[in-house]
Amino acid sequence: MGQGTQSIDRAAELLSLVIHAPTAVTYTELVETTGLARSTVSRLLAALERNGLLERDPEGAFRGGAMFTHYATRFDRVESLVAVAQPYLERIGEHTGETVNLGVPRGDTVVHVAQVDSRYVVGATSWVDVDVPPHCSALGKVMYAFxxxxxxxxxxxxxxxxxxxxxxxxxxxxxRIRERGFAETSGEFEEGLDAVAAPVRGADGLVHAAIGVSGPTFRLEGEHEELGALVVAESERLSRALAKLG
Incomplete structure (x- = not known):
């Protein structure tokens, strides 16, 4: 095992001990539990603290750092968004019969976090874990546009x-999307597949998500304007609900 890999393993061990402990863990407890040299523990703890993975409480003991808090908060926000958005997605699904998705930005792409399935056999697709280039996706185009x-x-x-x-x-x-208020695709990711999507804004007025409807071209072709108006209306209602929640 190389020196670098060994250091990573030791740092991971320290991090795991702190994160799984019911209370903050002292430096002495970590030395005793791991059996590592005090200088090694000190060096690794300093690196973990410097990178936001660990922090010290007022007594100097170690607990999970700001990075873990940020991660948990971000996913709590997504779960809250999904809970609030679900009735809006279902209403669109009832009206159209097509697949309805809620997407959120993550890095330079879009992640599907909720879906209402199509009631048709043709078009019933799960988009979870499907990697779609944003410029080929109505949801992705919305994220770019705003x-x-x-x-x-x-x-x-x-x-x-x-x-x-x-x-x-x-x-x-x-x-064009900014002027119309919604995005559309027609066979841009897969031949025979159409979609429309509209932005969802948070309490800060920024776009934090998008609602999209997708289905086969033979059903959606010629319906983009009507679908766009529907998705915009529901997205705006959801945005107002999120604004009230703060």
Whole structure:
């Protein structure tokens, strides 16, 4: 085992001991439990503390750091969002019969966090864990248009012949989305698949999520304007509900 790997394993052991302990753990307790040299424990604890993985309580004992708090808070927010959004998703699903998704930004992509399934056999697809380039997705286009995720720097991958060809085309599309209030795709990720999506704003007025409807082109073609108006209306209602919750 290399020195670097050994250091990582030892740091992970210290971190695990602190995180799983019912109360804050002292430096002496960590030395005694691990059997590591005091200098090694001191060095590793300092590194973990410096990177926000651990912090000290007023007595100097160690507990989980700000990074864990941030992580937990972020996912608590997502769970709260899903709980509030569910009736809005279901109402869209009842009206359209199509698959309805709630997506949130994560890094430079979009993650599906809730779904109402299509009542049709053709079109009943789970989008959880499906990796869709944002520029080929109605949800992703919404996130780009309202600055929820950063614009791509390099060439855009072409999933189909209908995919946006380059950054200039994407920028023109995003301007159109901001004017209309919703995004649409038609065969851009997969031939025969259409979608529309609209932004969901938080109490701060920023876009934190998007609601999208997707289904086969033969059902959705020619219905984008009507679907867009529906999704915008429900997204705005959800945004108002989130604003009241603060």
């Amino acid at each position: 600055d929820a995720i950063p614009l791509p720097d390099g060439p855009l991958p072409r999933c189909t012949s209908a995919s946006l060809p380059d950054r200039s085309a994407l920028l023109r599309e995003l301007e």
